[in-house]
Amino acid sequence: MSEQIGTALRWGRDRISACSETARLDAELLLAFCLDKPRSYIYGRPEQELSESCWQKYQELVQKRLEPTPIAYLLGRREFYSMEFAATPAALVPRPETELLVELALEQIPIEATCRVCDLGTGSGIIAITLKKQRPLTSVYATDVDPDCLVLARANAVRHGAEIEFIESDWYQQLPRGMVFDLIVSNPPYIAANHPFLAQGDLPAEPELALTPGTTGLEALEQIVSHARDYLVSGGYLIVEHGYDQQATVADLLKAHGFGEIRCVTDYNGLPRTSLAKLVENLNSGA
Numbered sequence: 001m002s003e004q005i006g007t008a009l010r011w012g013r014d015r016i017s018a019c020s021e022t023a024r025l026d027a028e029l030l031l032a033f034c035l036d037k038p039r040s041y042i043y044g045r046p047e048q049e050l051s052e053s054c055w056q057k058y059q060e061l062v063q064k065r066l067e068p069t070p071i072a073y074l075l076g077r078r079e080f081y082s083m084e085f086a087a088t089p090a091a092l093v094p095r096p097e098t099e100l101l102v103e104l105a106l107e108q109i110p111i112e113a114t115c116r117v118c119d120l121g122t123g124s125g126i127i128a129i130t131l132k133k134q135r136p137l138t139s140v141y142a143t144d145v146d147p148d149c150l151v152l153a154r155a156n157a158v159r160h161g162a163e164i165e166f167i168e169s170d171w172y173q174q175l176p177r178g179m180v181f182d183l184i185v186s187n188p189p190y191i192a193a194n195h196p197f198l199a200q201g202d203l204p205a206e207p208e209l210a211l212t213p214g215t216t217g218l219e220a221l222e223q224i225v226s227h228a229r230d231y232l233v234s235g236g237y238l239i240v241e242h243g244y245d246q247q248a249t250v251a252d253l254l255k256a257h258g259f260g261e262i263r264c265v266t267d268y269n270g271l272p273r274t275s276l277a278k279l280v281e282n283l284n285s286g287a
Ligand SMILES: C[S@@+](CC[C@H](N)C(=O)[O-])C[C@H]1O[C@@H](n2cnc3c(N)ncnc32)[C@H](O)[C@@H]1O
Pocket: 091, 092, 093, 094, 095, 098, 120, 121, 122, 123, 124, 125, 126, 127, 143, 144, 145, 146, 149, 169, 170, 171, 187, 188, 189, 190, 209, 210, 211, 220
């Protein structure tokens, strides 16, 4: 038996509300996806009958949403910085907060001069690709330890025509010797391994490697900050996203490793989320 659009939406919303605070939106996105139409199509057509196959597919997706599977994985895409990226369970679902990191990075990258940027832990490639699209003269390198992430990131780079050098690497370890950058950016995993937050919402469906670096949650940030001076020119910048309660620790780490002019910006919820710092002294680099 098939259903009408309005009934199907209410059916989906009522079920999805068990796992999502945006159940109505989720139901609309899934139904529009099954109809292969924009979301606006379903407004004003509550009585239109769905085909049997569309209704079946919609029910399956609603069921998967309840597992929970993030909407981005079900649709196979997610918007970031007004661009559409492929999204798969290989990588973290892009977060709107990370647009702040991109904004901060763009402030540091000249529009009409060359610049070398490295994105550590690129995941689906959103940061690296957005920076390359916004600043085409920049040479962008992007690393991830997970080869499946790099497959997705490369596909996203091709999709957007962004020329990026992807390198499979454990943070800096596999970067070519002598390689230095004007700017290093990273949204690393930063949730402590036993944090109850990891069991909430859609997080259980996302890669553990993308969420938690170890017991303290600071392990990746420590690696990234403590070795940054080996890969930055003097006066270069490091920008990292971190947990809302890690601002002071990250600032201490930055100070301890030769950084100054430390600035932290808050996210859309007013939480300290992204820190930027300048390498004020670099004894390791002749650049
Ligand atoms: C929080 S996700 C961020 C992904 C993407 N940059 C974004 O903002 O959506 C962290 C990324 O770091 C990668 N990662 C974890 N450990 C790593 C390591 N030791 N070296 C390099 N990348 C690592 C994960 O695979 C994941 O893609």
